[in-house]
Amino acid sequence: MHVWSVANQKGGVGKTTTVVTVAGLLAEVGYRVLLVDLDPHGSLTSYFGYDPDELEHSVYDLFATKHKINREGVERLLLKSSHDRIDLIPASTAMATLERKAIGEEGMGLQVAKALAQVRDSYDYVLIDSPPVLGVLMVNALAACQHLLVPVQTEFLALKGLERMVRTISMINRARSKSKKLSFTIIPTFYDRRTQASVSSLRELHNKYPNEISNAVIPVDTKFRNASIRGLVPSVMDSSSRGVHSYARLLRSLLERQKQEVL
Ligand SMILES: Nc1ncnc2c1ncn2[C@@H]1O[C@H](COP(=O)(O)OP(=O)(O)OP(=O)(O)O)[C@@H](O)[C@H]1O
Numbered sequence: 165m166h167v168w169s170v171a172n173q174k175g176g177v178g179k180t181t182t183v184v185t186v187a188g189l190l191a192e193v194g195y196r197v198l199l200v201d202l203d204p205h206g207s208l209t210s211y212f213g214y215d216p217d218e219l220e221h222s223v224y225d226l227f228a229t230k231h232k233i234n235r236e237g238v239e240r241l242l243l244k245s246s247h248d249r250i251d252l253i254p255a256s257t258a259m260a261t262l263e264r265k266a267i268g269e270e271g272m273g274l275q276v277a278k279a280l281a282q283v284r285d286s287y288d289y290v291l292i293d294s295p296p297v298l299g300v301l302m303v304n305a306l307a308a309c310q311h312l313l314v315p316v317q318t319e320f321l322a323l324k325g326l327e328r329m330v331r332t333i334s335m336i337n338r339a340r341s342k343s344k345k346l347s348f349t350i351i352p353t354f355y356d357r358r359t360q361a362s363v364s365s366l367r368e369l370h371n372k373y374p375n376e377i378s379n380a381v382i383p384v385d386t387k388f389r390n391a392s393i394r395g396l397v398p399s400v401m402d403s404s405s406r407g408v409h410s411y412a413r414l415l416r417s418l419l420e421r422q423k424q425e426v427l
C-alpha cells in the first residue's frame with residue numbers, strides 16, 4: 165500500500181482536485197484507492213455527496229477514541245464514493261476542535277498512520293487531503309505518507325506559500341531517519357500560458373526547485389468544477405479534457421519514479 169499526501173499551507177491551490185483526479189486515474193487502471201479527508205472543511209467529503217456536519221463517524225473518531233485503533237474501528241469509518249474502486253474516510257466539522265485539543269498530547273501525530281496500517285491489505289493507494297494550516301492534522305498527513313504532492317498555483321506570491329511548506333517538510337525530515345526522508349513533488353496548477361504571472365512563476369519554480377518540480381503542468385480547466393458539481397471523478401466525467409490529460413502525465417511520472425524508489 166502506497167500513501168501519498170497532498171498538502172500546501174495555502175488555500176485554494178487545487179489540493180482536493182489533485183486528490184480526486186489522481187484517485188480516479190489510479191482506480192481506472194484497476195487499483196483500489198482509499199481517500200482520507202483531513203480537512204475540517206470537508207471539501208473532499210462534500211465532493212462525494214456527504215455532509216461533514218451530519219456524519220456520525222469520521223476521522224475525528226481516530227482522535228477521540230481512548231481505545232487502541234483496531235481494524236473494526238477503521239472499517240466503521242469507510243464510505244463509498246461515486247467510483248466503485250474508491251472508498252473514503254470522511255471529515256466532519258468537529259475536527260476543527262482537534263487542533264486545540266490534541267496539542268501536547270503524546271502520540272497524536274501518528275493516529276492516521278496507525279489507522280491506515282489496519283487496512284493495509286484492502287487498498288493499493290491511499291491519498292490524503294490535508295488542511296492548509298500547520299497543525300496536528302497536517303502533521304498526521306505528513307507522518308502517514310511516503311510521498312508528498314504539493315500543488316502550487318502559478319501566480320504571483322505562489323512561492324511564498326510554497327516556502328512555508330518546504331520549511332515544514334524540512335522540520336518533519338529532521339525527525340525522520342535517513343532512509344525515510346519525505347520526498348515531494350511540486351505540481352504547478354491553474355496554469356494559463358497567456359498570462360505573464362503564470363509564465364514567470366513557472367520559470368521561478370523551475371529555477372528554485374529543479375529536482376522537485378513536475379514536468380506535468382495542470383492548466384486552468386473549467387471541467388474540474390463541473391465534475392465536482394456532479395460528484396464524479398474528472399476522468400469519468402470527461403477523460404479527454406486537458407486537465408485530466410495533465411494529471412495522467414503527472415501520474416505516469418510518479419509511477420515511473422516509484423519503480424526506482426519507495427513512494
Ligand atoms: N486546474 C484547475 N482549473 C480550473 N479550476 C480548478 C482547477 N483546479 C481546481 N479548480 C477549482 O478551483 C477551486 C479550488 O480548488 P480545490 O478545492 O481543489 O483547492 P484546495 O487547495 O483543495 O482548496 P482549499 O484550501 O480550500 O481546500 C474548486 O472549485 C475547483 O473545482
Ligand SMILES: [Mg+2]
Nearest residue numbers: 179180203207
Ligand atoms: Mg481542499
